[in-house]
Amino acid sequence: xxxxxxxxxxxxxxxxxxxxxxxxxxxxxxxxxxxxxxxxxxxxxxxxxxxxxxxxxxxxxxxxxxxxxxxxxxxxxxxxxxxxxxxxxxxxxxxxxxxxxxxxxxxxxxxxxxxxxxxxxxxxxxxxxxxxxxxxxxxxxxxxxxxxxxxxxxxxxxxxxxxxxxxxxxxxxxxxxxxxxxxxxxxxxxxxxxxxxxxxxxxxxxxxxxxxxxxxxxxxxxxxxxxxxxxxxxxxxxxxxxxxxxxxxxxxx
Amino acid sequence: xxxxxxxxxxxxxxxxxxxxxxxxxxxxxxxxxxxxxxxxxxxxxxxxxxxxxxxxxxxxxxxxxxxxxxxxxxxxxxxxxxxxxxxxxxxxxxxxxxxxxxxxxxxxxxxxxxxxxxxxxxxxxxxxxxxxxxxxxxxxxxxxxxxxxxxxxxxxxxxxxxxxxxxxxxxxxxxxxxxxxxxxxxxxxxxxxxxxxxxxxxxxxxxxxxxxxxxxxxxxxxxxxxxxxxxxxxxxxxxxxxxxxxxxxxxxxxxxxxxxxxxxxxxxxxxxxxxxxxxxxxxxxxxxxxxxxxxxxx
Numbered sequence: 001x002x003x004x005x006x007x008x009x010x011x012x013x014x015x016x017x018x019x020x021x022x023x024x025x026x027x028x029x030x031x032x033x034x035x036x037x038x039x040x041x042x043x044x045x046x047x048x049x050x051x052x053x054x055x056x057x058x059x060x061x062x063x064x065x066x067x068x069x070x071x072x073x074x075x076x077x078x079x080x081x082x083x084x085x086x087x088x089x090x091x092x093x094x095x096x097x098x099x100x101x102x103x104x105x106x107x108x109x110x111x112x113x114x115x116x117x118x119x120x121x122x123x124x125x126x127x128x129x130x131x132x133x134x135x136x137x138x139x140x141x142x143x144x145x146x147x148x149x150x151x152x153x154x155x156x157x158x159x160x161x162x163x164x165x166x167x168x169x170x171x172x173x174x175x176x177x178x179x180x181x182x183x184x185x186x187x188x189x190x191x192x193x194x195x196x197x198x199x200x201x202x203x204x205x206x207x208x209x210x211x212x213x214x215x216x217x218x219x220x221x222x223x224x225x226x227x228x229x230x231x232x233x234x235x236x237x238x239x240x241x242x243x244x245x246x247x248x249x250x251x252x253x
Numbered sequence: 254x255x256x257x258x259x260x261x262x263x264x265x266x267x268x269x270x271x272x273x274x275x276x277x278x279x280x281x282x283x284x285x286x287x288x289x290x291x292x293x294x295x296x297x298x299x300x301x302x303x304x305x306x307x308x309x310x311x312x313x314x315x316x317x318x319x320x321x322x323x324x325x326x327x328x329x330x331x332x333x334x335x336x337x338x339x340x341x342x343x344x345x346x347x348x349x350x351x352x353x354x355x356x357x358x359x360x361x362x363x364x365x366x367x368x369x370x371x372x373x374x375x376x377x378x379x380x381x382x383x384x385x386x387x388x389x390x391x392x393x394x395x396x397x398x399x400x401x402x403x404x405x406x407x408x409x410x411x412x413x414x415x416x417x418x419x420x421x422x423x424x425x426x427x428x429x430x431x432x433x434x435x436x437x438x439x440x441x442x443x444x445x446x447x448x449x450x451x452x453x454x455x456x457x458x459x460x461x462x463x464x465x466x467x468x469x470x471x472x473x474x475x476x477x478x479x480x481x482x483x484x485x486x487x488x489x490x491x492x493x494x495x496x497x498x499x500x501x502x503x504x505x506x507x508x509x510x511x512x513x514x515x516x517x518x519x520x521x522x523x524x525x526x527x528x529x530x531x532x533x534x535x536x537x538x539x540x541x542x543x544x545x546x547x548x549x550x551x
Contacts, residue, residue: 053442055438055441055442058437058441060356060357061356061357083441083444083445083446084444086441086442086443086444087442087443087444089442090442091438091439091442093435093438093439094435095435097433097435097436097438097439099436099439099440099454099457099458100454100457100458100460101457109440109443109445109453110443110444110445113443113444113445113449114444159439162439162443163442163443166443166444172442
């Protein structure tokens with residue numbers, strides 16, 4: 001690949017007990033692009049995704065072999081400090097997961113962990129990231145209300161602001177709009193379009209049209225293997241594999 | 254035939270709701286019935302002395318007609334609070350290990366053991382208390398030069414703490430398990446360590462449930478009788494320290510009900526003690542519920 005890649009997966013296999021979920025995958029994820037991982041349920045896209053920030057480690061009975069390089073550094077290497085890996089990547093879950101604290105504290109959470117104590121600086125940064133997620137105007141008067149009181153759409157944007165506040169290089173979205181109404185979905189999609197100028201975004205999605213609308217690069221997975229990957233145009237208009245062709249046409253699901 | 258059958262079905266349907274209501278009302282009214290019964294039985298004493306005087310007085314001399322319940326009330330609270338203070342941290346950390354750190358295999362080994370603990374009759378805990386905890390408290394007394402017989406508030410609190418372990422661990426683990434994994438993932442992905450995730454996010458998310466578990470454990474401890482009675486010394490004086498003897502209300506009732514009934518008012522005094530214990534538990538549960546509602550709102 002001519003372009004610079006930010007994540008390189010090399011011979012990655014993952015299994016739970018006797019069940020092999022990912023079968024010897026290798027792929028380069030391009031830098032500063034929005035990459036969408038698509039494929040039918042159970043194809044291993046979420047598993048692949050969870051290997052990027054090693055959230056997979058906490059699963060009982062999991063075995064990972066192979067390498068995942070982030071900026072050239074193998075995150076499964078021996079001397080790797082996990083928190084250092086994880087804060088390079090902001091995570092958006094399927095359903096928004098506001099932390100059980102105020103709106104302000106949600107955004108400040110990661111920064112505080114990193115040792116930022118100065119109240120003025122913290123307040124300024126919280127404002128900055130809430131603005132970045134287009135939430136500031138809606139929420140500036142109730143920053144100290146519990147985050148759980150927000151609408152689902154606002155919660156998801158809050159999670160985005162919270163993730164951005166730890167200054168990641170990569171944003172990971174695990175079907176980030178699947179629990180949202182159409183308008184909130186549009187908000188998130190709009191944000192992703194803006195953010196991909198400055199960040200690498202990797203998202204898992206079930207919605208083909210969403211992948212087509214947003215993604216620059218597509219990874220198509222089936223039964224734990226990567227069937228095909230390439231620029232969005234090519235995957236949708238000129239797929240090389242029969243399986244890909246069928247999938248993007250909606251022949252099977 | 255069909256019509257008859259149909260009308261029977263409809264009748265059964267109409268009746269069912271009312272029947273259920275009746276049983277629900279019976280179950281709930283038991284509380285009122287018990288309260289009324291206890292009040293009625295304590296009336297002979299309360300007719301002469303006010304409830305507040307009974308609660309406030311520390312002289313227990315039934316032969317002279319003096320029925321001060323303060324030593325018993327204080328013992329009850331001291332033992333229960335102390336037991337909760339001992340049990341909650343241990344159980345919270347144990348439950349955290351079981352839910353957050355242990356593998357499935359380990360978890361499946363630990364939980365049955367906890368359940369066995371729950372099934373041990375309290376008299377066995379009492380014997381264990383007499384054989385192990387009472388000597389242990391004596392030993393502490395000797396080591397630190399504190400006067401104690403071994404039979405003490407401290408021994409009772411330790412027995413009770415162990416007895417509420419299974420209740421607390423079971424509910425704590427249930428509560429911690431209800432915290433969604435996505436929330437853990439979110440905190441971790443913000444760069445939190447596992448311990449930061451647990452202490453700053455999971456405990457907070459689970460706070461209401463954890464608190465409810467503590468209330469349940471506390472209520473259980475308030476009423477526990479046999480095991481406590483066996484190790485507490487049963488001395489009707491205001492406890493001087495946790496190394497001194499105590500005499501909680503359940504032990505007072507269990508030791509004396511049905512005996513010494515020739516002493517006038519004795520029966521009524523024991524019933525007053527029972528009434529007070531009952532009211533304490535009611536108030537405690539009500540207060541707990543209020544706090545719970547407040548916690549859940551956050």
